[in-house]
Amino acid sequence: MVKPKSFIDKVEIVAYGGDGGNGCVSFRREKYVPRGDPNGGNGGNGGDVVLTADKNLYTLLDFYYNPQLKAERGENGKGKMMTGEDGKGIASKVPVGTLVKDPETGLVLCDLVRDRQSYIAAKGGKGGRGNASFKTSTEQAPRYAVKGKQGECVRLLLELKLVADAGLVGFPNAGKSTLISAISSARPKIADYPFTTLVPNLGVVYVNNDKSFTVADIPGLIKGAHKNAGLGHDFLRHIERTRIILYVINLKPFENRKPSDEYKILYEELKCHKKELIEKPFLVILNKLDLLENRKEIDEFIKETGVKKKSVIAVSAKDGINLEKLVEQAADLIENKNI
Ligand SMILES: Nc1nc2c(ncn2[C@@H]2O[C@H](COP(=O)(O)OP(=O)(O)OP(=O)(O)O)[C@@H](O)[C@H]2O)c(=O)[nH]1
Numbered sequence: 001m002v003k004p005k006s007f008i009d010k011v012e013i014v015a016y017g018g019d020g021g022n023g024c025v026s027f028r029r030e031k032y033v034p035r036g037d038p039n040g041g042n043g044g045n046g047g048d049v050v051l052t053a054d055k056n057l058y059t060l061l062d063f064y065y066n067p068q069l070k071a072e073r074g075e076n077g078k079g080k081m082m083t084g085e086d087g088k089g090i091a092s093k094v095p096v097g098t099l100v101k102d103p104e105t106g107l108v109l110c111d112l113v114r115d116r117q118s119y120i121a122a123k124g125g126k127g128g129r130g131n132a133s134f135k136t137s138t139e140q141a142p143r144y145a146v147k148g149k150q151g152e153c154v155r156l157l158l159e160l161k162l163v164a165d166a167g168l169v170g171f172p173n174a175g176k177s178t179l180i181s182a183i184s185s186a187r188p189k190i191a192d193y194p195f196t197t198l199v200p201n202l203g204v205v206y207v208n209n210d211k212s213f214t215v216a217d218i219p220g221l222i223k224g225a226h227k228n229a230g231l232g233h234d235f236l237r238h239i240e241r242t243r244i245i246l247y248v249i250n251l252k253p254f255e256n257r258k259p260s261d262e263y264k265i266l267y268e269e270l271k272c273h274k275k276e277l278i279e280k281p282f283l284v285i286l287n288k289l290d291l292l293e294n295r296k297e298i299d300e301f302i303k304e305t306g307v308k309k310k311s312v313i314a315v316s317a318k319d320g321i322n323l324e325k326l327v328e329q330a331a332d333l334i335e336n337k338n339i
């Protein structure tokens with residue numbers, strides 16, 4: 001499936017550090033001074049290419065369109081002892097959670113998980129020395145200078161793994177996007193058909209005046225997602241770093257599925273993707289409570305799945321039932337209380 005070009009979470013780039021400027025060969029020229037001193041200046045250093053994590057960015061889209069990052073070369077040195085100016089570096093912003101990898105080996109070179117954390121992707125070359133710098137007591141008039149060093153040229157793979165406190169997982173149409181819209185400022189598309197959400201969304205949930213947490217809504221999962229069914233497992237990596245998992249289960253699922261079937265399938269998909277996912281603290285959110293006539297489905301769910309009652313909360317994302325309680329419970333779980 002071709003991903004829409006708004007959210008890009010994997011991209012290969014080439015970073016070019018600027019070359020160093022050349023050193024200069026020059027001699028002082030003055031009237032009545034037959035052999036002036038050497039005065040060739042040094043070349044300027046080439047600029048670096050630096051990647052910096054920015055918490056306000058969610059996509060690597062810019063790099064998809066501009067995969068080549070070229071820093072400026074240093075200026076050549078000049079006569080009269082003038083050093084060339086350093087080349088301008090490039091400071092590119094990447095979303096927090098970007099892994100910088102070697103595309104050949106997959107080795108992680110840096111994990112930019114903190115806001116404003118930086119990584120020098122390609123170093124600029126050093127400027128060459130001008131002839132003035134070679135003057136010694138035995139060599140008064142050197143006629144040589146050094147060329148600037150070449151800047152580094154590095155191919156890198158940027159891979160984004162979102163950093164959020166809570167990750168929402170659920171079948172398509174379970175109401176994940178409705179929920180994230182109701183509890184946070186995120187406004188993903190909501191519709192009564194599966195696979196409405198095609199890219200992950202991040203939202204900030206305010207618990208009270210001084211407490212907040214972040215939630216990631218990822219596209220719906222179906223059986224076989226870890227083997228790429230539906231929109232595939234590609235998005236599962238965006239919940240690998242969340243502290244807790246929030247399963248969103250439709251109390252009135254499609255077809256002949258029961259809510260407990262949905263949970264069991266999701267659990268298996270997460271386990272097959274990465275075992276660590278099912279070891280995280282979790283809550284099960286039984287959504288669409290407004291459609292129930294009695295609590296029978298809720299009791300059945302607990303019985304059939306063996307999930308502890310205190311880890312299950314029934315809500316209506318659409319009508320706003322129990323959402324405050326859910327937010328508080330999730331915040332406690334994130335803070336390690338009540339596990
Ligand atoms: N009755 C009722 N309908 C709901 C509730 N929550 C969501 N819905 C409806 O369920 C449908 C799917 O909601 P979405 O929020 O788009 O579901 P989703 O889980 O994000 O779906 P995908 O993006 O396809 O994975 C929409 O028509 C919503 O209006 C709820 O609490 N009660």
Ligand SMILES: [Mg+2]
Pocket residue numbers: 176177178188189190196197
């Ligand atoms: Mg959605």
